[in-house]
Amino acid sequence: MTTDPLLLMGEVDDATSRLLRTAASFDAADLAATSLLPDWTRGHVLAHLARNADGFVNLLTAARTGEPVPMYASPAARAADIEAGAGRPAAEHLDDLRRSADRFAEAVAAMTVQAWAATVQTRRGPWPAALLVWGRLREIEVHHVDLAAAYRPADWPETFAQRLLREVAAHHADLPAPPSMVLRFDGSKHELVIGERAGAPTVTGPAPDLAAWLIGRDGGDALAVTPDGPLPTPPEWI
Incomplete structure (x- = not known):
């Protein structure tokens, strides 16, 4: 975008x-x-x-x-x-x-x-x-x-969803002691790291679903977590 x-x-x-x-x-x-x-x-x-x-x-x-x-x-x-x-x-x-x-x-x-x-x-x-x-x-x-x-978030243009995802990930990463996670959206090898990478779960899915989950508009049902376990709880967004 x-x-x-x-x-x-x-x-x-x-x-x-x-x-x-x-x-x-x-x-x-x-x-x-x-x-x-x-x-x-x-x-x-x-x-x-x-x-x-x-x-x-x-x-x-x-x-x-x-x-x-x-x-x-x-x-x-x-x-x-x-x-x-x-x-x-x-x-x-x-x-x-x-x-x-x-x-x-x-x-x-x-x-x-x-x-x-x-x-x-x-x-x-x-x-x-x-x-x-x-x-x-x-x-x-x-x-x-x-x-x-x-x-729905799935209706967002892909370029908008990706920019929102990157912006919110950067916002969360700048917070003191954010929950550690690695985000990877479908079709991209690029990773967005929040908190400490070592031992952090990797959360993967479509960019709109990742972005919506990070801003509290989606429960993350379409997302996958590696290793298996619950999704981290994202910090509060604006």
Whole structure:
């Protein structure tokens, strides 16, 4: 997968189209059903995705203008906006998703070469502006799965799954005393090592299944462990 944010927008557009198709299939009962996220309905997930797009617009604006525009006004405001939007009618959810996605695309188009080199402050610390498009893509693809509809990790594009897998493995490896494991995805001889290699179990499977398991969206039923034994317990992801 390319790291160029402008080229990556094609992936964002495709992922957004898939998300909108799923959202368009929901009625009021569907939106009130539980998602894969604790205490959130599908309506909460869709409201979060719309406000997340606006949050990324704020970060892109900060990168372009040099002004310290926060992603969200505050954690409390973020939570309140999601809660307020969760119970809306299906048509309003769909319109909000479309409009917020358009605002994000417009903000990306307004970026200059110099702006992409900036660093912005996200909820979890500083981030290169050049990674903001990847961040939005990650939000769409992961939370599409969280809707607990027809979209599964196996539906992720292979390039996205591999990049997510490598990113999450690197995140876990940087934690203090992570559980040791060696990850190997199907069709690749390359290994991702978390913790100490010596004596660590090797976990093998398709890249989407490995990535989904590492971020807590899958139980790992499609994965194999060598030597035989239980799967390690991955650390908590963002």
